[in-house]
Amino acid sequence: MAAKMNWVGRRFGRLVVIAEGEGRKVTALCDCGKITHPATNNLSSGNTKSCGCLGEESKVTRHKTHGMTNTPTYKVWCGIWKRTTNENAVNFERYGGKGVTVSPLWKSFEAFLADMGERPNGMTLDRIDNDKGYVPGNCRWATHPEQRRNTSNTIRVAWAGEELCLKDIAERIHWPYSALRYLFVKWGRNTALLESRLPLLAEKGYTYGAPDLFEPA
Numbered sequence: 586m587a588a589k590m591n592w593v594g595r596r597f598g599r600l601v602v603i604a605e606g607e608g609r610k611v612t613a614l615c616d617c618g619k620i621t622h623p624a625t626n627n628l629s630s631g632n633t634k635s636c637g638c639l640g641e642e643s644k645v646t647r648h649k650t651h652g653m654t655n656t657p658t659y660k661v662w663c664g665i666w667k668r669t670t671n672e673n674a675v676n677f678e679r680y681g682g683k684g685v686t687v688s689p690l691w692k693s694f695e696a697f698l699a700d701m702g703e704r705p706n707g708m709t710l711d712r713i714d715n716d717k718g719y720v721p722g723n724c725r726w727a728t729h730p731e732q733r734r735n736t737s738n739t740i741r742v743a744w745a746g747e748e749l750c751l752k753d754i755a756e757r758i759h760w761p762y763s764a765l766r767y768l769f770v771k772w773g774r775n776t777a778l779l780e781s782r783l784p785l786l787a788e789k790g791y792t793y794g795a796p797d798l799f800e801p802a
Contacts, residue, residue, distance in 0.1 A: 597623075601613060615638065619636040686719070
């Protein structure tokens with residue numbers, strides 16, 4: 586009688602078998618971090634090479650005629666599809682898990698490239714309105730500071746006819762951001778109140794301890 590094959594430790598594509606299972610199934614760890622339970626005959630035949638993430642990625646990367654596979658722009662495009670569609674992606678919960686999607690118009694890399702152009706050095710893809718997905722008209726190439734200021738937690742205030750984030754306003758009136766945010770919190774996160782007091786804050790200027798001199802009345 587032939588000895589039973591030891592599957593533990595063997596690699597099949599992206600899968601490494603970590604434990605025997607029931608019947609013909611084993612427990613395997615995918616390179617993406619997901620645990621899966623493939624059948625041994627599918628492993629040995631080559632029909633199963635990952636937890637499923639390889640198939641998802643192949644859908645995204647099937648267009649290679651553009652000659653830009655290794656460029657930063659192409660990697661950005663792959664990234665937005667991965668974090669919105671692949672449940673095994675490390676940041677899926679922040680994107681696809683929250684309902685963020687990519688426009689069907691951008692299933693083709695060429696269409697994405699035509700709309701967005703190549704990624705400028707030092708910039709990342711930013712959604713202008715974080716309540717919307719990756720769609721034409723809602724994306725821009727932004728610097729890292731610009732992107733950090735454009736999050737769902739960003740405080741936006743009207744100033745001089747513009748809607749600006751609190752950090753930008755702090756720079757314009759020459760106040761430390763931490764001091765201006767302190768007042769915002771002190772005044773009950775009342776945006777209208779802060780907007781009404783901004784001219785006075787700009788006029789008086791900042792000195793150490795100044796925030797405690799301003800009352801909301």
